[in-house]
Amino acid sequence: MIQYYMPKKSLLETNPYLKDPEVRAFLIEQCVASSTAIEGVHIKYPKLTKEIKKKMREIAAAQKAQKKRQ
Numbered sequence: 001m002i003q004y005y006m007p008k009k010s011l012l013e014t015n016p017y018l019k020d021p022e023v024r025a026f027l028i029e030q031c032v033a034s035s036t037a038i039e040g041v042h043i044k045y046p047k048l049t050k051e052i053k054k055k056m057r058e059i060a061a062a063q064k065a066q067k068k069r070q
Contacts, residue, residue: 016059023059026052 011018018024029046036043 016063017056020055020059023052023055 012024017027026046026048033043033045
């Protein structure tokens with residue numbers, strides 16, 4: 001019998017994009033807008049502010065730097 005061990009951490013704990021409340025709220029709104037569009041209900045996509053865009057770039061840069069160190 002093969003058993004797999006899955007750490008019991010939520011996406012909120014492991015996904016760096018979800019740790020920042022503002023970025024998380026934007027991404028959730030964007031996902032909802034996208035998902036409802038697939039179902040045929042079209043709503044406005046949230047507007048990406050300069051502040052959130054900057055935060056997302058910082059997170060991406062940190063992730064890229066971390067991968068280079070590994």
